[in-house]
Amino acid sequence: MWLAEPSGGSNIIYTLAPFILMFAIFYFLLIRPQQKKQKQRGAMLNALKKGDKVVTVGGLHGTISEITDDTVVIKVNDVTKLTFDRSSVNNVSARSTESEKA
Structure with a gap:
């Protein structure tokens, strides 16, 4: 025991x-x-840069026309430009290239 x-x-x-x-x-x-x-x-x-085609978290499609450390300005059409926080970009649908800018 x-x-x-x-x-x-x-x-x-x-x-x-x-x-x-x-x-x-x-x-x-x-x-x-x-x-x-x-x-x-x-x-x-x-890696975001001017000319990238992006989609925001809200579903807005557009092209980056201006970019700063905290914000991006997305060009939706020839007239409309909207400012968003950089973090509201969900994905990049197409990257800009130097040949597209020329």
Whole structure:
């Protein structure tokens, strides 16, 4: 009855193993892909330049006519120009090239 010795070291490993496994699964399935998307979005926003055709988060399609550190002016048609925060650009539908400007 008193002869059995408790094995304290191996019990903690078995107790923590499921939590470590769950954290690893969450990291590789949720956290890491989100960080990758944020990095790609930041690179896309930093690469914006005049003449790029963009779509905003609200669905507005237009061409960048002016750009600053915080804002972009999007030309919708020949008359209409709208100012947006740089972060409201959702994606770039076509990049401008030097041959298009010439």
